[in-house]
Amino acid sequence: MRVIVALGGNAVLRRGEKPDADVQVANVRTAVKTLARLAGEHELVITHGNGPQVGMLALESAADPALSRPYPFDVLGAQTQGMIGYWMQQALQNALPGRQVLAMVTQTLVTAVDPAFANPTKFVGPVYEREEAEKLAAERGWTVRPDGSQWRRVVPSPVPQRIVETRLIRRMIGQGVIVVCAGGGGIPVVRDELGRLAGVEAVVDKDRSASMLAEALECDAFLSLTDVPRVMRDFGTPQESEIGHTTPHELRALPFPDGSMGPKVEAACRFVETTGDMAAIGSLEEAERILAGTAGTIVTPNGRWPLTSTL
Numbered sequence: 469m470r471v472i473v474a475l476g477g478n479a480v481l482r483r484g485e486k487p488d489a490d491v492q493v494a495n496v497r498t499a500v501k502t503l504a505r506l507a508g509e510h511e512l513v514i515t516h517g518n519g520p521q522v523g524m525l526a527l528e529s530a531a532d533p534a535l536s537r538p539y540p541f542d543v544l545g546a547q548t549q550g551m552i553g554y555w556m557q558q559a560l561q562n563a564l565p566g567r568q569v570l571a572m573v574t575q576t577l578v579t580a581v582d583p584a585f586a587n588p589t590k591f592v593g594p595v596y597e598r599e600e601a602e603k604l605a606a607e608r609g610w611t612v613r614p615d616g617s618q619w620r621r622v623v624p625s626p627v628p629q630r631i632v633e634t635r636l637i638r639r640m641i642g643q644g645v646i647v648v649c650a651g652g653g654g655i656p657v658v659r660d661e662l663g664r665l666a667g668v669e670a671v672v673d674k675d676r677s678a679s680m681l682a683e684a685l686e687c688d689a690f691l692s693l694t695d696v697p698r699v700m701r702d703f704g705t706p707q708e709s710e711i712g713h714t715t716p717h718e719l720r721a722l723p724f725p726d727g728s729m730g731p732k733v734e735a736a737c738r739f740v741e742t743t744g745d746m747a748a749i750g751s752l753e754e755a756e757r758i759l760a761g762t763a764g765t766i767v768t769p770n771g772r773w774p775l776t777s778t779l
């Protein structure tokens with residue numbers, strides 16, 4: 469099978485962890501143990517999040533007295549692709565000697581008129597208590613929103629239209645290369661009337677980009693791997709219950725929050741509706757069991773996996 473994995477930014481830097489390089493390198497090594505096993509069985513394309521990292525780099529840039537203004541989010545996104553891509557490429561090379569691995573700087577086309585620019589939803593950086601978040605928002609012109617029980621900065625997250633380097637990624641997969649691409653959802657860019665690309669201030673959702681890329685690359689499965697084993701009904705309430713095998717129709721009837729589970733569910737449903745193939749949301753450690761149908765929330769057109777006829 470050709471499998472695309474979207475790895476959460478939280479897998480590289482868990483909530484509350486110190487953002488030191490060695491902490492993140494250790495987390496990447498852990499993630500790569502599972503990814504390397506998948507790469508032994510399947511053609512593998514890997515995308516990753518960057519919410520914690522891009523927010524941290526934004527804070528550093530804002531605090532740099534040498535700069536007249538902080539670096540824009542397209543540049544910070546590129547920095548996170550380099551940093552996380554480097555860690556993943558090296559960890560995969562060490563885990564799979566003899567295999568070719570490439571972390572690609574990847575741009576994602578968005579439109580300048582996307583309403584997301586006026587309604588920020590993408591969580592970036594660390595979490596704060598509400599009072600501190602509101603103080604920072606007033607001082608720095610941020611928008612902040614609740615993320616679970618705490619608060620976090622949010623930035624615009626326009627809908628991805630196309631990965632600019634799609635043809636190159638396809639060519640690399642055809643050569644047997646394990647490709648790490650569209651990190652942080654891809655660097656958000658727009659095209660002007662002459663076809664020239666330029667970066668914009670946003671952070672694209674990596675699950676949405678991965679779903680679109682999975683379709684363009686004709687992947688058989690789209691796995692969104694995160695820090696919960698399954699999608700929950702009534703998440704965070706005493707009635708919460710796990711969703712196992714399901715359909716886009718069932719999932720779309722349920723409410724999910726913007727900025728966390730909402731985009732994952734939307735991305736999974738879209739992939740299944742467009743391709744008729746399989747998407748899943750679950751924990752990284754259980755990736756192989758998810759593909760075998762014994763873990764995770766598995767989304768298929770008829771709610772069965774492996775796919776079977778309903779006739």
Ligand SMILES: Nc1ncnc2c1ncn2[C@@H]1O[C@H](COP(=O)(O)OP(=O)(O)O)[C@@H](O)[C@H]1O
Pocket residue numbers: 475476477478479517519616693694695696698699700701702703724725727728729730
């Ligand atoms: N219905 C739900 N079921 C499971 N998790 C949910 C749900 N709604 C919100 N979440 C939250 O979504 C989080 C995963 O989304 P996110 O933090 O964006 O992950 P990642 O960075 O790994 O992509 C979980 O840790 C959980 O707190």
Ligand SMILES: NC(=O)OP(=O)(O)O
Pocket residue numbers: 475476477478516517518519520591651652653671672673674675
């Ligand atoms: N860009 C992005 O989707 O990052 P996270 O996975 O960290 O939210």
